[in-house]
Amino acid sequence: MKFLGIVLCGALLAIHAKSAQAVCGYESCHATKSNMVNIHLVPHSHDDVGWLKTVDQYYYGHKNNIQHAGVQYIIDTVISELIKDPARRFIQVETSFFAKWWDEQSETVRAIVKKLVNEGRLQFTNGAWSMNDEAAVNYQSVIDQFTVGLKFLDDTFGVCGRPRVGWQIDPFGHSREQASLYAQMGYDGEFFSRMDHNDKGRRMNDLALEMVWDASESLGDVKLFTGLLYTFYWDTPGFCFDVHCNDDPIIDGDSYDNNVKSRVDGFIAYAAQVAEKFRTNHIMIPMGGDFQYEDAEVNFKNMDKLIKYVNERQASGSKYNIFYSTPGCYLNSVHKSVQSYPNKTLDFFPYGSDTNSFWTGYYTSRPTQKRFEREGNHILQVAKQLSAFAELSSPQQKEDLEYLRQIMGVMQHHDAITGTEKQAVSDDYDRLLYDAIVGGVNTARDALRKLTNLPNGEFESCLQLNISECAFTKDSADNVVVTLYNPLAHTTSQYVRVPVKNEIYQVTDEKGRVVASELVPVPWQVLALEFRNNDTQHELVFKASVNKIASYYINKVDKQQNTTKVLSKKPANAEEHSLKDKAETYDGEETVVQTSLIKLVIDNKTGLLKRVEMNGVSENIDQSYGIYRTYDSGAYVFRQYNQGDFVIQEDGVEFTFYDGALVKEVHQQFNEFISQVIRIYEDKNFVEFEWLVGPIPVEEDFGTEVVTVFSSEISSSGVFYTDSNGREMIRREKDKREDFDPELAKQPTSGNYYPITSRIALQDSNKRIALLNDRAQGGSSMKDGQLELMLHRRLVRDDGYGVGEALNELKYGQPMVARGKVYLILNDADESTSVEREAEKEFHLPLWKFFSQNSGSSSSAAKSVPSFEDFPQSVHLLTLEPFNDDEVLLRVENFKDHIEGNVVSFNIRPIFDYLNGLEIRETTLDGNLPLSDLKRFKFHAEGSGPVATEAEYYTSAHKPLSANETQDASEFAVTLYPMQIRTFIIKIQ
Numbered sequence: 001m002k003f004l005g006i007v008l009c010g011a012l013l014a015i016h017a018k019s020a021q022a023v024c025g026y027e028s029c030h031a032t033k034s035n036m037v038n039i040h041l042v043p044h045s046h047d048d049v050g051w052l053k054t055v056d057q058y059y060y061g062h063k064n065n066i067q068h069a070g071v072q073y074i075i076d077t078v079i080s081e082l083i084k085d086p087a088r089r090f091i092q093v094e095t096s097f098f099a100k101w102w103d104e105q106s107e108t109v110r111a112i113v114k115k116l117v118n119e120g121r122l123q124f125t126n127g128a129w130s131m132n133d134e135a136a137v138n139y140q141s142v143i144d145q146f147t148v149g150l151k152f153l154d155d156t157f158g159v160c161g162r163p164r165v166g167w168q169i170d171p172f173g174h175s176r177e178q179a180s181l182y183a184q185m186g187y188d189g190e191f192f193s194r195m196d197h198n199d200k201g202r203r204m205n206d207l208a209l210e211m212v213w214d215a216s217e218s219l220g221d222v223k224l225f226t227g228l229l230y231t232f233y234w235d236t237p238g239f240c241f242d243v244h245c246n247d248d249p250i251i252d253g254d255s256y257d258n259n260v261k262s263r264v265d266g267f268i269a270y271a272a273q274v275a276e277k278f279r280t281n282h283i284m285i286p287m288g289g290d291f292q293y294e295d296a297e298v299n300f301k302n303m304d305k306l307i308k309y310v311n312e313r314q315a316s317g318s319k320y321n322i323f324y325s326t327p328g329c330y331l332n333s334v335h336k337s338v339q340s341y342p343n344k345t346l347d348f349f350p351y352g353s354d355t356n357s358f359w360t361g362y363y364t365s366r367p368t369q370k371r372f373e374r375e376g377n378h379i380l381q382v383a384k385q386l387s388a389f390a391e392l393s394s395p396q397q398k399e400d401l402e403y404l405r406q407i408m409g410v411m412q413h414h415d416a417i418t419g420t421e422k423q424a425v426s427d428d429y430d431r432l433l434y435d436a437i438v439g440g441v442n443t444a445r446d447a448l449r450k451l452t453n454l455p456n457g458e459f460e461s462c463l464q465l466n467i468s469e470c471a472f473t474k475d476s477a478d479n480v481v482v483t484l485y486n487p488l489a490h491t492t493s494q495y496v497r498v499p500v501k502n503e504i505y506q507v508t509d510e511k512g513r514v515v516a517s518e519l520v521p522v523p524w525q526v527l528a529l530e531f532r533n534n535d536t537q538h539e540l541v542f543k544a545s546v547n548k549i550a551s552y553y554i555n556k557v558d559k560q561q562n563t564t565k566v567l568s569k570k571p572a573n574a575e576e577h578s579l580k581d582k583a584e585t586y587d588g589e590e591t592v593v594q595t596s597l598i599k600l601v602i603d604n605k606t607g608l609l610k611r612v613e614m615n616g617v618s619e620n621i622d623q624s625y626g627i628y629r630t631y632d633s634g635a636y637v638f639r640q641y642n643q644g645d646f647v648i649q650e651d652g653v654e655f656t657f658y659d660g661a662l663v664k665e666v667h668q669q670f671n672e673f674i675s676q677v678i679r680i681y682e683d684k685n686f687v688e689f690e691w692l693v694g695p696i697p698v699e700e701d702f703g704t705e706v707v708t709v710f711s712s713e714i715s716s717s718g719v720f721y722t723d724s725n726g727r728e729m730i731r732r733e734k735d736k737r738e739d740f741d742p743e744l745a746k747q748p749t750s751g752n753y754y755p756i757t758s759r760i761a762l763q764d765s766n767k768r769i770a771l772l773n774d775r776a777q778g779g780s781s782m783k784d785g786q787l788e789l790m791l792h793r794r795l796v797r798d799d800g801y802g803v804g805e806a807l808n809e810l811k812y813g814q815p816m817v818a819r820g821k822v823y824l825i826l827n828d829a830d831e832s833t834s835v836e837r838e839a840e841k842e843f844h845l846p847l848w849k850f851f852s853q854n855s856g857s858s859s860s861a862a863k864s865v866p867s868f869e870d871f872p873q874s875v876h877l878l879t880l881e882p883f884n885d886d887e888v889l890l891r892v893e894n895f896k897d898h899i900e901g902n903v904v905s906f907n908i909r910p911i912f913d914y915l916n917g918l919e920i921r922e923t924t925l926d927g928n929l930p931l932s933d934l935k936r937f938k939f940h941a942e943g944s945g946p947v948a949t950e951a952e953y954y955t956s957a958h959k960p961l962s963a964n965e966t967q968d969a970s971e972f973a974v975t976l977y978p979m980q981i982r983t984f985i986i987k988i989q
């Protein structure tokens with residue numbers, strides 16, 4: 001842009017001429033007046049990292065016929081407006097867009113932007129790669145995407161680029177874990193704008209729009225100031241000066257249209273209304289909205305006038321003082337005003353925008369994309385760890401890993417993992433993530449060539465194992481090596497399944513010992529998928545035990561040795577599957593499916609599971625599928641039309657039982673689009689339900705939403721438990737909320753739905769059942785003893801929140817089919833829920849399988865991989881990754897909560913030595929701020945003792961670890977309280 005260039009050159013001189021003692025952060029905030037209502041005017045733009053248009057279409061301003069939006073121009077024009085007047089302010093939120101823009105700038109422009117940042121005129125706020133969703137995300141991926149965004153800002157701008165407040169203005173409900181993570185990253189507070197309408201109404205009356213969120217039941221210091229914006233994040237009604245709006249500009253010239261008086265009157269009236277609802281004499285008025293400021297001059301010119309004329313009235317007694325500000329500066333003023341705030345302990349789910357609209361459909365929308373995102377995280381963790389061990393350093397390897405980190409950041413966006421984007425945008429996310437995963441897989445391969453004795457191994461990953469398909473084994477699995485990588489700290493034993501032809505194979509371990517294995521037929525419903533390559537129709541199953549890396553060798557053999565072929569009681573047959581035929585082939589009333597740990601009973605008449613025995617507990621558990629027939633549901637909202645339109649299938653299920661020595665499987669067919677495998681493995685203490693749903697037929701005008709339902713006789717009295725982003729559990733009570741009475745008459749089910757990112761459970765004094773899942777889903781307990789999870793949705797109508805399309809995913813020319821797993825654990829209510837935690841880690845980060853031809857191993861000694869076996873059992877290797885060129889980031893977590901676990905201590909010197917460490921320092925959770933520099937705002941919660949007389953702060957509750965190689969091993973001792981995470985940067989040789 002020519003115009004920009006000219007302005008910038010002139011301004012650069014002006015900026016250089018200014019004093020050298022520029023300050024950023026809170027010191028750069030404009031002065032306020034203690035005897036007035038201080039109006040913090042906050043210019044901002046909400047730039048979705050994909051929604052109606054793809055990420056790049058938004059950045060470049062492409063396809064403006066879909067939505068007029070071009071982020072590059074927003075940043076261009078904002079910068080040129082900021083330099084015109086040092087009083088002006090702007091916040092930059094989404095680091096993914098900013099980083100792309102920064103890459104394209106000249107050194108001259110960069111110098112100007114640095115100045116603006118150093119003077120607090122451009123303030124990064126939130127600063128993560130994207131503004132992540134809070135319902136469907138896993139905490140590991142949230143931490144990662146903040147690490148990527150904050151690292152970019154730190155590398156580029158240093159401490160002045162570090163955001164101090166969270167800005168989650170658009171996500172559709174808010175999790176407690178997000179607040180906890182903010183606190184652990186050193187944020188001073190967070191702001192958002194969506195909350196149940198009844199909750200907001202009550203908070204307005206009680207001056208409770210701002211609160212202190214006690215964001216953890218286990219961790220002491222993670223309390224976070226949280227504020228709800230008075231109106232939505234869009235402009236003050238009537239005062240949108242953006243080119244996208246039609247509100248009146250401020251006309252102050254000698255004109256018949258001069259409107260200064262009426263505009264200022266109107267604005268002050270609005271400010272007075274806002275001021276009534278807040279506890280201090282500061283209010284924040286955001287000025288902006290989706291993709292605003294593309295022609296920032298229009299916005300700033302009018303805001304300049306607004307400020308001028310509102311303040312001019314002070315001369316005649318007005319008590320309103322207005323100035324450019326930021327969320328950080330507003331929060332700083334609030335903090336200095338020392339006040340008390342109500343506390344908050346649970347979360348803000350579900351989000352009900354009116355009595356008929358609970359935003360609970362997006363917990364499940366686009367189920368395959370939600371699963372694909374988890375695959376992305378899985379390979380990201382594998383590639384990170386392997387890169388650090390193998391010290392990969394080629395530009396390509398670093399670029400591939402960084403790209404995967406960034407795309408995973410994009411996937412966390414509140415219109416990506418939520419499934420609330422247009423179909424074309426969803427397809428683009430798939431494309432981005434697929435490319436990024438390929439890079440991650442290549443990185444892992446390069447590392448494995450150095451870390452194993454297969455220097456030329458292919459280390460192929462099969463991304464379609466979920467439909468029992470693998471290109472590497474489709475012709476033959478003879479002479480194939482399966483190399484397994486365990487991203488967890490502790491040795492794990494898991495069953496591995498390899499798609500193979502119906503041939504006899506032998507599996508051996510690295511020491512040449514034969515490992516028991518067996519062949520299992522793939523369900524005919526999977527074989528019938530037209531898009532599936534049909535070369536292999538069986539899976540070879542064996543149990544692997546892996547510390548970090550282990551290889552297993554598969555060879556074809558002539559006759560069966562330790563391989564047992566599973567025989568079905570009655571072979572599955574696509575032609576013949578009526579219940580009556582089946583039931584008569586079984587003796588008696590029931591079929592018992594049993595391993596040494598678990599007994600399942602199938603009712604031969606209905607074809608359904610009816611009893612489970614495990615962990616010394618026996619419970620009648622019926623499991624089936626239910627269908628909600630909905631009318632007005634959309635990508636965001638799950639909305640029943642008629643409460644009667646919900647049917648759970650009670651019988652008519654055909655099944656076949658495969659009774660193997662290692663694995664028992666019951667293959668069930670529920671209807672023409674729902675089938676399932678119930679599976680138990682020898683020695684494993686959970687029951688697996690692998691569901692296959694689709695293509696869902698659409699019935700006339702109605703949508704179809706499919707749930708899996710587990711009904712027990714446990715008297716749960718309306719209480720159930722759901723996880724918060726895969727970490728701490730939150731107690732739910734049917735029809736109740738923490739702070740208000742919800743209106744559930746119109747949507748009793750949707751209004752009781754919660755996001756299930758990893759686990760839902762219920763119990764009574766004797767027994768407990770927990771369901772764990774493999775991707776985010778919506779779930780609830782609508783009856784005592786009953787749990788449900790929504791698996792798939794096919795809808796016919798848009799729900800009116802902007803996406804403008806019905807959620808009706810087509811793949812391969814037909815309605816999309818989805819497959820996934822739900823795991824059941826039944827236990828004594830007195831037993832610790834630790835087993836659920838451990839299982840959850842295993843399901844989230846299972847063994848990653850790499851396939852190679854066995855071309856003979858090399859004699860050259862491979863580089864060793866460290867063992868984390870000395871970590872206490874409750875310690876999770878949350879992150880291990882290359883950070884800067886000579887640095888590695890290590891993050892460890894005590895993943896048991898205060899009820900399940902204890903304080904644990906261990907020593908990380910062996911890991912430090914393995915990595916050739918020189919120095920180690922401890923940082924905040926995101927890895928970018930030395931923990932010794934942590935100083936964040938503390939606010940007083942009502943009912944927690946006397947209010948202090950001056951502003952208070954939190955600093956690190958423990959002495960940050962800091963040591964170098966010459967120091968004694970005792971300096972490397974790490975203590976972790978339940979749920980505590982600690983982050984270290986290790987400088988290496």
Ligand SMILES: *[C@@H]1O[C@H](CO)[C@@H](O)[C@H](O)[C@H]1NC(C)=O
Nearest residue numbers: 527528529530531534537574
């Ligand atoms: C794959 O092969 C199996 C067994 O021969 C058959 O039943 C199934 O229909 C085939 N699938 C397709 C899509 O042709």
Ligand SMILES: *[C@@H]1O[C@H](CO)[C@@H](O)[C@H](O)[C@H]1NC(C)=O
Nearest residue numbers: 214342343344941942943944
């Ligand atoms: C929250 O506030 C209530 C009411 O003032 C008080 O009883 C309770 O102890 C507070 N809880 C916390 C965790 O501060």
Ligand SMILES: [Zn+2]
Nearest residue numbers: 046048170414
């Ligand atoms: Zn948004």
